[in-house]
Amino acid sequence: MQIDNPLNASPLAFPILECIHIVGFAVSIGTIAIVDFRLLGIGMRRETPSQILHDTSLWTLGGLVVMLFSGLLLFSSDPDNYYLNYAFDLKMVFFLLAILFHYTVHRKVAQRDSPHGKAVACISLALWTLVVFGGIFIGFLNSTLDIHHI
């Protein structure tokens, strides 16, 4: 069944959504990184990790919501293509892991100033890095690398 997506009517819609997506993930990943860097002993050391987490969590959530909704709209422009894109699948796996980790282990460790802080910070930064890599590779698998599964 073919449904006309209004997003595909204007050539400007996709790039503008991408810019919103970028600002959304800069705010969410940036705020998470401030907490992670603190857990690693870098940056805002006059605060405890739990103080920073408390002060940034609303912005993290806001950034995630913006990123998620713009991402869904981007996906809706050509779902078949994304569905078949290996990098997109991996990105979604890493994204779910990153979100899950952020709202369980990461949150607990940051709130209680636990001794495992450094390991948790590294895992958090690594997961979000993999999500970004997945996003960039979506575009490259389609055009240059050409290794679709199927």
Added chain:
Amino acid sequence: MLLSFAQWIQATDFFTYLRGSGYVYPCILSMHMVTLAVFGGMILMTDLRMLGWAMSSRPVADVVDQLRMTKRWGLALMATLGVLLACCKAEEYYFNIFFRLKLLLLALIIVHALVFRRTVYAQAAEMDRAGRVPGNAKLAAALSLLLWVGVACMGRGIGYIDPPFGIHAQLWPL
């Protein structure tokens, strides 16, 4: 002269290799985006703190002073990766309107730093003592927000050299 430099640098063995490398080029681009997320996010949060919209239970100086070195190293890394990317396709980028606008905004960011560094960013502790953020500091933060979001959007625009816009190389013919 600038154009012949662009043609020369992208024709060097190193950048010819990077351009055709398959995986290495997208990995550099990905790392450029990771640094944007991590350190660009920190820049936005610093500006939002100055405007009183974020982290307002922390002193301004705690946010501005303590994130300064982290942002500086991050910016150096982001810029290095950006230069590598630009040199890979220097000739194309020379004509790319979004690349030119991005450089213009980056130049404005340098001007912004020269204008506001001493009068605003070095005065964070003073603002905490006074208990209020002065108007020129809020202006500096708002301008910084606009400039950096603009840089990110222009960076995304660089990828649209071909359609949908199709304005590449047409606004500035040789």
